[in-house]
Structures are given as C-alpha cells and as structure tokens.
Amino acid sequence: MMNLKNLHNNWRKVILLSACFVLTLSVLPSCKKTSSKFGSEALDINDLLASGGVDTFDLKTYSVLEDSLTSDNQIFGMVGAYHDPKFGLVNASLYAQFTIDGLTQFSSGETLNTIDSVVLSLNYGGYYGKLGPQTFEVYQLTDSLGLTTDYYRNSTKTTTGINLVDPGSATQTPIIDDEKFVLGNGDSVNPQLRLRLDNSLGLQFINDILVGNTAFQSSDLFLSEQYFKGLKINVANTTPASGQGAIIYFNLLNSQTKMTIYFKMNGDTEQREISLKNTSKCADFNHADIDHTGYHIADVLANPLNGQTQFYTQSLDNRAVVEFPTVNNLKSNALINNALLYIPVSYQNGSYYYPSVTLEVGYKTDSGKIVTFRTASYDNNQKAFVIDLRDYIQDIVSGKAENRGLYLNQSSLYFNCTAERIIFNGPASPYKTRPKLVIKYTEFK
Structure with a gap:
C-alpha cells in the first residue's frame, strides 16, 4: 500500500489548481443556519453556485491501491x-x-x-x-x-x-x-x-x-x-x-x-x-487477477501527480482520493451553511462499463482504517456524484476533525465481490465538467 506521508510530501511540489466555493461574509451577531441537503434525492451544485460570490482553491485527486481486502464469504x-x-x-x-x-x-x-x-x-x-x-x-x-x-x-x-x-x-x-x-x-x-x-x-x-x-x-x-x-x-x-x-x-x-x-x-x-x-x-472466496499495464490508471497508482486529469476507483483493487488542503484556511469561527463536493464521471449512456450506483465517502484513521461517514448516489442527469460535506467541513474548521481528504469507493457490500469501476474527471480534465468543492458559510467576529 502507498505511504500517505510520501503522497502529501509530493503534493507540496505541485502548483495549486482551482475549484469553486461560495464565500458569504457577515458581521451580523447571528444568522439562520441553512439546513443540510444530505439524504435528498439529488443535490444540484448549480443551485449553490448561484447563491453568492465565488472564490477559488485547489483540489488534489488520485487513486491508491488496496492490498489487504478480504474476499471470503461475500454476497457474490x-x-x-x-x-x-x-x-x-x-x-x-x-x-x-x-x-x-x-x-x-x-x-x-x-x-x-x-x-x-x-x-x-x-x-x-x-x-x-x-x-x-x-x-x-x-x-x-x-x-x-x-x-x-x-x-x-x-x-x-x-x-x-x-x-x-x-x-x-x-x-x-x-x-x-x-x-x-x-x-x-x-x-x-x-x-x-x-x-x-x-x-x-x-x-x-x-x-x-x-x-x-x-x-x-x-x-x-x-x-x-x-x-x-x-x-x-x-x-x-x-x-x-x-x-x-x-x-x-x-x-x-x-x-x-x-x-x-x-x-x-x-x-x-x-x-x-x-x-x-x-x-x-x-467457506468460499473470490480470487482476482487485475492487470493495468499500459493504461493511465497504472500511471496514477504509481504516482499521484498523474491523477489530476482522471482518477479512479475499482472493486477489489483501488480507491479514489480527493484532497482539499486550503479548506484549512477557513477561520475557526466560520459557520458552514452548505458544502457540496461535485465529482463528474466519465460515462456514456449505454456503455457496458456503467458507474456504480452508490459511492461511499470516508477518511483514513491513524491506524490506516477507512471510516465511512457518507454515501452518495450517482446522478445520471448531472453525470456526477454530488456529496454533502457540510458537517465534515464544519468539523475541520472547528478543529474537531483533521483534514485528511476523502477516500471514495463503491458500496462496501459489493466492493469485494464485483468488477465495477468508476472513472472520475480530475481538476485538469480536458472536459468542461471538472470536480469542485462549493462552500457557503458565514463568518462571525
């Protein structure tokens, strides 16, 4: 498995790329907290983008191999x-x-x-x-x-x-x-x-x-x-x-x-x-031989710097990672009203290689365990996953959680017993739809 410390060191050498977030400043003594959309059928990033001013910060995307996934006694x-x-x-x-x-x-x-x-x-x-x-x-x-x-x-x-x-x-x-x-x-x-x-x-x-x-x-x-x-x-x-x-x-x-x-x-x-x-x-178990030789995913798994155009998750093999380090620049007194992570998927309707329906969102603990705290459903109209991160971003800003980025993979029920995979567009994608983290917040004095 790749060493995450080395990954972070490599990223320090990268020129920051940009993604969108909404900034709303206020000096009022109080405000009305916008309710979270988590659990709704579909989240539209454009609704949030249209609600205020725009500023920019970077997203870093790549994939990491999983070399210790058990494959015994699965659903399939x-x-x-x-x-x-x-x-x-x-x-x-x-x-x-x-x-x-x-x-x-x-x-x-x-x-x-x-x-x-x-x-x-x-x-x-x-x-x-x-x-x-x-x-x-x-x-x-x-x-x-x-x-x-x-x-x-x-x-x-x-x-x-x-x-x-x-x-x-x-x-x-x-x-x-x-x-x-x-x-x-x-x-x-x-x-x-x-x-x-x-x-x-x-x-x-x-x-x-x-x-x-x-x-x-x-x-x-x-x-x-x-x-x-x-x-x-x-x-x-x-x-x-x-x-x-x-x-x-x-x-x-x-x-x-x-x-x-x-x-x-x-x-x-x-x-x-x-x-x-x-x-x-x-007892039963699945054995799988997966060979990425000659494909871009092999380059991404070898070096995270190659994940800025496209990055991936594949059952039994690898997870996608999204980092947003400059969220740390938000002040600790900020109240997060909305935070949506929009991740477009490279998929044409009718293709044999359809994206997974459900995406699990988690963070990695000190022991290396992935802890899932969100799920998101694929939205075929937006050709993307839109993930509500309001609570997670609030915890980062408030100092209750460390900003370690997000690990994305198919539903854990099927991650070890299917061949599904997802191709995500990265921040440097040649396509017009690129990932962005959109945050609307209120800052108090």
Whole structure:
C-alpha cells in the first residue's frame, strides 16, 4: 500500500489548481443556519453556485491501491474474464466448499446401477462487462478451506489439476436476463449456469456412501472430516480482446446453487439425486487477477501527480482520493451553511462499463482504517456524484476533525465481490465538467 506521508510530501511540489466555493461574509451577531441537503434525492451544485460570490482553491485527486481486502464469504461469487478498455484485464475465479444436507445413506443391500450425470448449477446474480461465450473450468481442491480463515483477492488453493467439466458444456454464453430457465425434464428454475461434470466424481460419492463412510452422517461431519474440500471455478479465456468479456456474479447461498449427482440404483425405474450446497457453514472466496499495464490508471497508482486529469476507483483493487488542503484556511469561527463536493464521471449512456450506483465517502484513521461517514448516489442527469460535506467541513474548521481528504469507493457490500469501476474527471480534465468543492458559510467576529 502507498505511504500517505510520501503522497502529501509530493503534493507540496505541485502548483495549486482551482475549484469553486461560495464565500458569504457577515458581521451580523447571528444568522439562520441553512439546513443540510444530505439524504435528498439529488443535490444540484448549480443551485449553490448561484447563491453568492465565488472564490477559488485547489483540489488534489488520485487513486491508491488496496492490498489487504478480504474476499471470503461475500454476497457474490465471481467467475469470468473481461478486458476493460480503460482499466485493463480482470480475471476472476471462485473457490468454494459444498456440503450434504444431513444424513445421506442407502437401504441395506442396494447397489449402484448407473451414474447418469453430475451437474454444477450456479444461480446468476448479475454481471459486469459484455456477455459473450466463455469457456468454464472446474477443478477439485486438494487443499482445505476454513470458514474462519481470512482470504484475499490473491489467495489460492491447490487442485488436482484435472478439469472436471465435460467439453460439451464448457463453452457457454450466460443467459442472465431470462425470467426462468427450463431444464431437460421440464422443470423451471431461476437463470443459472449449468456445467456437466465428469461422472467419476459422482461415482466416488455413491460408492463411499454405500460402504458407510462416516462423513455422510451429517453436514458437520462432511465438512470437519474434509471428505470433499471443494471446487475451483474459473474460465480458460483469460485474455479477451479489448472491450470483450464479462465477470459473472453467482448467488452462492441460493438453494439452486448446488452440485447434483443424478443416478439409478439397481431396481430403480426413476432417477434419484443427491445434492451438495454452499451453505452458511461453508467457506468460499473470490480470487482476482487485475492487470493495468499500459493504461493511465497504472500511471496514477504509481504516482499521484498523474491523477489530476482522471482518477479512479475499482472493486477489489483501488480507491479514489480527493484532497482539499486550503479548506484549512477557513477561520475557526466560520459557520458552514452548505458544502457540496461535485465529482463528474466519465460515462456514456449505454456503455457496458456503467458507474456504480452508490459511492461511499470516508477518511483514513491513524491506524490506516477507512471510516465511512457518507454515501452518495450517482446522478445520471448531472453525470456526477454530488456529496454533502457540510458537517465534515464544519468539523475541520472547528478543529474537531483533521483534514485528511476523502477516500471514495463503491458500496462496501459489493466492493469485494464485483468488477465495477468508476472513472472520475480530475481538476485538469480536458472536459468542461471538472470536480469542485462549493462552500457557503458565514463568518462571525
């Protein structure tokens, strides 16, 4: 992770750039405090700009890498690859445990007739990028997972090295938006990726149940005895062309996410099935390889001085930072009536690479922890996030808070389990919409 002290030292060498704020001076003994707009549906920076005189001060913008984000037991599992025209390559894979549901056994004297199929079904939760054919692979883990262990985006586990996916079902274009998915037997299920696996995996399970393996006595024993350590799910197409590919999201705790063994015992006229699911007792984590080589974001992450034209935030990888050091020049007796931070986004309607809906705003503590104190919603009309900072700026001016700038990232619910990213225009952007901090305040004698 970058050293923030060095970042601040570098900024001292930069010629100050400007952004707008509104200055209202008063010598009246009292005034009426303007109410905060925090929580309103949309904040318009132009309303505040039109309400008084204009002065200027600088904004400093850049991005910082995050190298210690846990990626285990998230809302979504991630699998796929895409080539972002502005961010580079993203390749995601999923490691997950599966377990039985209670006691699994057969009647005395039963014998196996045939394994019909083994199917891994993964309930869709969404995607990011451009949907197209991807070649999926599934490997059995040889290294165990732990529910209380922290896993990160660069964590890995060893596998047998044998791809279990039947070649006939490996390459698929996910159909995510259909209301229902109809199986071969006529059953209707939620949209899902269905991968047919090697029947040998099912044969191993059925034979061990028949001989009375104790792991099949309960879900807890199945996990604690590490009978089946889990699966790694990834794609073979790791380097798609620019503008191609997608990261697929899966709802792992959905009842239709499971590995199902379809089989017949001797004497059966109907097919039986045994399913393993990813439950709350199972561990899982997302692994992501992100390569920014050759893209502007790499320059910004290497040197914050490069973040004045554009700066970025990307799930599982980096956060945006906005600093406004000359706010410290406001006198301690100033009463902040309004303070809006306007950050325009580089996005064209209809692009596959849409900005995140919610932005979290926080500051960094002495221990390095990011503390979120605001959220903001993307305003497509203004093509920007407009963030109410009245209370925060007031605390800085009053000496209750240290001016350390702001850290911006997608909602923490999805920051570690999606591929979303945002491109922000910086103060030196060649485009006409640039970030600005607009403050209206009253100063007392």
